[in-house]
Structure formats: structure tokens, C-alpha cells
Amino acid sequence: GDSVTQTEGLVTLTKGLPVMLNCTYQTTYSPFLFWYVQHLNEAPKLLLKSSTDNKRTEHQGFYATLHKSSSSFHLQKSSVQLSDSALYFCALRELSGSFNKLTFGAGTRLAVCP
Amino acid sequence: NSKVIQTPRYLVKGQGQKAKMRCIPEKGHPVVFWYQQNKNNEFKFLINFQNQEVLQQIDMTEKRFSAECPSNSPCSLEIQSSEAGDSALYLCASSRDWGSQNTLYFGAGTRLSVL
Numbered sequence: 001g002d003s004v005t006q007t008e009g010l011v012t013l014t015k016g017l018p019v020m021l022n023c024t025y026q027t028t029y030s031p032f033l034f035w036y037v038q039h040l041n042e043a044p045k046l047l048l049k050s051s052t053d054n055k056r057t058e059h060q061g062f063y064a065t066l067h068k069s070s071s072s073f074h075l076q077k078s079s080v081q082l083s084d085s086a087l088y089f090c091a092l093r094e095l096s097g098s099f100n101k102l103t104f105g106a107g108t109r110l111a112v113c114p
Numbered sequence: 115n116s117k118v119i120q121t122p123r124y125l126v127k128g129q130g131q132k133a134k135m136r137c138i139p140e141k142g143h144p145v146v147f148w149y150q151q152n153k154n155n156e157f158k159f160l161i162n163f164q165n166q167e168v169l170q171q172i173d174m175t176e177k178r179f180s181a182e183c184p185s186n187s188p189c190s191l192e193i194q195s196s197e198a199g200d201s202a203l204y205l206c207a208s209s210r211d212w213g214s215q216n217t218l219y220f221g222a223g224t225r226l227s228v229l
Contacts (some may be wrong), residue, residue, distance in 0.1 A: 032215055043116040043220040044205070051215065087155055101147065101170065102207075102218055104157035 002027045004092050006105035013080055014113050021075040021108045023064075023090030031092055033066055033073040034102070038087040047088075048075070085112045117141070120206050120221035121188075127196045127228050135224035136188040139208030146183055147218060148191050151203040160204075163189065164212065196228040 003026045013019055025031060032051040036044040050057045050066045050073065057064060064075045073090060090105040119138040127133045139146050148160040161171035163183040171181075178197075183189040193200055203225050207218040 034217070036220075041222070043118070043222040045116075045220070046217050049215075049217065089157070101159045101162065102157075103159075107155045109155075 002092055002094065002103040004090050004103055004105035006088075006090055006108050008108045009106070010109045010111065012111045012113065015082055016079050018078050019076065019080050019084075019110065021088050021090075021110065023073045023075065023105060025071050025073065025090070025092045027092060027094055029094040031066075031068075031094065033064075034091040034093070035062070035064060035073070035075050036089045036091060036104075038089065038107075040086075044089065080110070080112045082112050082114065085110060116219065116221050118206055118208050118219055118221035120204075120224050122224060123222065125224055125226045127226065129197060129228055130195050131228075132192060132194060133196045133200070133226055133228070134190055134192040135204055135226070136190050137206030137208075137221060138188045139183075139206070140219050143208035143210055143219070145209040145212055145216075146189050147207045147209070148181060149205045149207065151205055151223070153202070157205075160191070193226075196226070198228050201226055201228045 005024045007022045034049045035047040037047045038044040048057050048059050048064050053068045062077045066073050087107050089107045092103045117140040121136050144165045147162045150158045161181045162169050178194050181191045203223040205223045207220045209216045209218050
């Protein structure tokens with residue numbers, strides 16, 4: 001079945017530094033990848049999504065590129081802010097097949113320090 | 115702010131009690147999902163609907179969990195006999211369509227504590 005792997009459980013950074021959160025996936029079908037961000041006691045919100053190979057997608061200073069050759073969709077930002085402290089989830093949906101649920105990774109907690 | 119409304123925000127039950135939570139999907143979204151997010155922040159899919167019809171559900175859901183999305187009423191998820199292991203954040207999400215490109219929009223969740 002589908003799976004999503006996020007290797008870092010916790011990433012701690014000082015404000016202003018760059019960050020990369022890793023996401024790799026496994027699927028039989030063509031993938032659609034998402035990044036969701038969940039702040040404390042809030043709903044998970046969509047940050048980015050993509051199904052296009054080798055095309056960078058950006059939103060709110062975050063960016064990611066889907067690489068089908070390496071099954072990866074890493075999330076990056078060039079300069080983190082205190083308000084970026086949150087849980088980040090990578091998620092996968094198949095582009096075909098009858099079961100269109102969203103499969104989530106385990107999440108990465110980003111903690112940004114002053 | 116999320117346009118998917120979940121109530122109550124917090125729910126405390128004893129073991130063996132029923133626990134019921136509700137979800138109003140975003141207007142115009144016929145597709146609804148329920149997920150369980152445990153204390154380790156892991157997501158587990160429970161059930162999904164298109165309009166009033168259940169499309170898929172996991173085995174756990176079939177045994178003690180029931181859910182419905184009646185016409186012109188909030189969707190609901192009910193646990194018939196709560197267990198300690200059911201303590202979690204229950205997230206409802208809605209979507210415009212079934213297609214995989216369609217984003218799931220989440221509510222803030224109902225946090226269930228089973229004592």
C-alpha cells in the first residue's frame with residue numbers, strides 16, 4: 001500500500017536559518033503530494049501541493065519540488081520565522097484507484113528559536 | 115480560520131460510554147473524511163463519505179464506530195463503547211470532489227479523552 005516517510009521527528013533551528021524537511025513516498029500509482037502545517041490547537045492547513053514532476057511549487061515562503069525519480073517531495077524555506085514553529089505533515093493521494101484517502105507521514109515538529 | 119466546523123472541541127467520557135462528535139463540512143463540499151490523530155500525532159483514516167453514502171471505512175470503524183452524513187444535518191462520528199485507546203483528536207475534513215488533486219480542508223478537531 002501507499003506510505004509516506006518523514007525522517008525527522010523534531011527539527012530545532014534559530015530564526016533566519018534555512019530549513020529542509022524530508023519527505024519520501026511509496027505508491028503503485030501516479031502520486032499527488034501535499035504538505036500540511038498544523039499549529040498548536042489548530043486545524044491542519046494546506047501549505048503546498050503538486051503532482052508535476054520536477055516543477056517547484058511555492059507558497060508563503062515555503063517551496064517544494066516533486067521528484068518522481070527519487071520519490072521525494074522535500075519542504076524547504078530559506079529563512080525560518082518564529083511563527084513557522086508547528087507540525088508539518090507530508091501526505092500522498094493516488095491519482096488513480098478507487099481508494100482516494102490521504103496517507104500521512106508521521107510528521108515533523110519544527111521549533112524555531114529566537 | 116477553518117470553514118469546517120467541528121463540535122465539541124473537547125469531549126470527556128468514561129470507558130464504555132458513548133462518544134459523539136459532529137462536523138459541518140465546508141459549504142459545497144460533498145466529500146467528507148474522518149481521521150483519528152493519536153498522541154504521537156499519527157493520522158489514521160477512519161471513514162469517508164460522498165454526500166450521504168459511505169464509500170470506505172476501516173475494520174476498526176465497522177466494529178464500534180458509526181458515522182453518518184445525513185442530508186441537511188451535520189455529519190457525525192459516534193463511538194458506541196469508548197475505550198482508553200480511543201483517546202485522540204478526531205479530525206473531520208471535506209473536499210469539493212473525489213479527485214486526488216482536490217485538497218482536503220480540515221476542522222480543528224474534537225479532542226476525546228476516555229478516562
